[in-house]
Amino acid sequence: MIKNENPLLANSIWSATANDRVVGEQLSSSKQFDVAIIGGGISGVSVAFHCALLGINACLLEKETIGWGASGRNGGQVIPGLKELPEDVYKFFGSKMGKKIVALAGGAPDYVFNLIKKYKIECGASQNGWIQASVSENGLQKNRSLLRQWKEQGAPVHLLLAPEIQSLIGSDNYTHGILDPRGGKLHPLNYVLGLAKVAQKKGVAIYQECPVESIESNTNYYKIYCATGQVIAQKVILTTNAYGEDSTGTRNKNIIPVQSVQVATAPLSDNILKTILPNGHVVSDTRRLLKYFRISEDGRLLMGGRGGVSNRGTSIQIEELKRSVSKMFPITGEVEYEYSWGGNVALTLDHYPQISLFDNGVISLSGYNGRGVALTTILGKVVADLINNVPSEDLDFPIKKLRSIPFSQFHNFIIPFATWYKRLLDNIER
Ligand SMILES: Cc1cc2nc3c(=O)[nH]c(=O)nc-3n(C[C@H](O)[C@H](O)[C@H](O)COP(=O)(O)OP(=O)(O)OC[C@H]3O[C@@H](n4cnc5c(N)ncnc54)[C@H](O)[C@@H]3O)c2cc1C
Incomplete structure (x- = not known):
């Protein structure tokens, strides 16, 4: 059973057949890192893992346990490409960036399966x-x-x-x-747990049951307040995807859950x-x-x-x-x-995942539109390259200013109508 979840959503086969959970330290007092990553799904774990490969001192802060969100609950289907087809990607991002993105997304499953093989992740x-x-x-x-x-x-x-x-x-x-x-395919919870254990062995500090309560931005650093302590970091990466909240400054305003x-x-x-x-x-x-x-x-x-x-x-x-x-x-x-x-799955209006720069300098990685197992992994590498000061024109995915979706308070009213309409069209076409 998934702990601290609505019972209707909690009876997951992946939790029932999971390998040992990650054992991390408890965050107490104040700790300092180059980078703090908020959210321990595949996105956050992948950013942390790739930071560790680059020798960047990173910590991962997870409200519950590693893989608690969509990453530990999904269908485990490792799908190549984005929701949109290559020609649309070229049109949307321009031919130079489009070409890089198509290659990145098409090669994402190979990247995942190679990682699993290389690090012997049992999943x-x-x-x-x-x-x-x-x-x-x-x-x-x-x-x-x-x-x-x-x-x-x-x-x-x-x-x-x-x-x-x-x-x-x-x-x-x-x-x-x-x-x-x-x-x-793979066992999604065991994949994220396995990758987190590799990241931890490479030096990432993993704090679980450690909800971020607020993020304070100062001139040269951020102070992140958690239930049991604080983290001071030069950079903050938000990987809460469809699970963030306004009250803690962890919500991705560019997605609809x-x-x-x-x-x-x-x-x-x-x-x-x-x-x-x-x-x-x-x-x-x-x-x-x-x-x-x-x-x-x-x-x-x-x-x-x-x-x-x-x-x-x-x-x-x-x-x-x-x-x-x-x-x-x-x-x-x-x-x-x-x-x-x-x-929860995170939808974006343009159907593309997004690496977004918030007004306070926080960077978020989100919006996989239900196709995140491979994309989270590969985009985590792009974010680690960004943290490592690779110039944006050399990255394989663009970084854009956060584009908030308006009227978020009405989404719960709009979604049932949109769903009904889509079902109607599906039935007409059948
Ligand atoms: C039922 C389901 C089936 C799916 N099937 C597939 C599939 O077969 N193939 C595929 O490619 N994709 C699938 N997806 C999509 C895929 O699972 C997601 O795109 C991907 O897991 C997103 O990973 P993430 O790390 O960005 O977010 P998540 O895994 O959701 O992680 C976000 C984490 O942030 C944490 N968090 C939230 N607030 C805080 C806070 N204040 N402090 C600290 N931590 C916080 C949460 O606890 C959570 O663990 C599916 C999704 C669902 C829900």
Whole structure:
């Protein structure tokens, strides 16, 4: 169970099967570091790890425990690329920066799997490929576009048509898709715990159960007040993503938090496992409110999708996921569900992650739009390069002034309407 979480979101398979947690020091009194990183998900851990590689004296401050947020709860799908396709990236960022970003995001899964191998991180990782599945004509067009644009980049993507996609997934629900062998899967909580332990061995101080309560900026340094002590640092990196709060100065004002939920069946029989995702692929589909699924190491089917904004909405979405499993995979019969959980995803208006400079000089890394496992890791390296004074024109991702999204107090009213509208469009196109 995820501690200090709403029970509806807390019964996670990853917490139930986690390796030993990170043992850190307790922050007491006042400590000094070059860099303080706030938020112990993959973003924060990756920044800390890459700082340690560069010999930068860094500490990581986490409100709960490492991986408590989205990083320890996600689908563990390691997906290449950004939500937007290469041509859109070129248009949005210009051709020079666009080229760097496309290469960075396309190569992010390789970067993750190599790190795991190099540092022997035990997290059930396998790079068997990611399928983006589609049902509608619109989905097929999206996939054809993805295929053409990534092929132009030299990526090894293939088009899948029925019946091939149906036998690779084990369901006749989808009629087409693409297979990108760069993708894969891992146990997300064990990945972030493992990377944090490597960072710690390399000298990063990790303070857990250490909520940041305020950030004071002075001329040459910051003072960060935590529940049990303070940290003085030259630079502050905010990696709270969709979990920050206004009251503590840790909220990312450039993102909209929305919930994603997942369910996990009881372990399936070997006969059933021979038919569902038999080659170990992970899948997400092209719908606006997408579904994503995979098999876990212990043979369970995990299915995820958009959550709600209230407990009632979340419960409805959890039941809807169970119905989707029955509909897509009737072979599972009257299967039991042993886990259901969820967490917050950070959406940005332009669908791109952002490295943002706040007015007080704090730098934040956020906004992965539900595709953060690989991007957090690689962008953490970019932020460490920035801290190490690499000139911004030589970085592989731009640093921009924070662009706040207005009317944040109304998001909880707007999201259900936006979700309803997207579901309507998905159903019309089906
Ligand atoms: C259910 C779900 C499924 C997903 N599936 C996938 C997937 O399959 N593939 C994929 O690529 N992406 C997926 N994502 C997205 C991915 O998980 C995120 O993009 C990524 O984990 C973001 O990592 P992060 O480190 O930026 O943020 P988080 O992991 O959310 O970490 C933020 C941390 O900040 C801490 N914090 C908050 N306030 C404070 C404070 N005041 N002081 C100290 N610490 C604080 C929190 O406790 C938290 O641990 C999914 C997300 C969810 C929720």
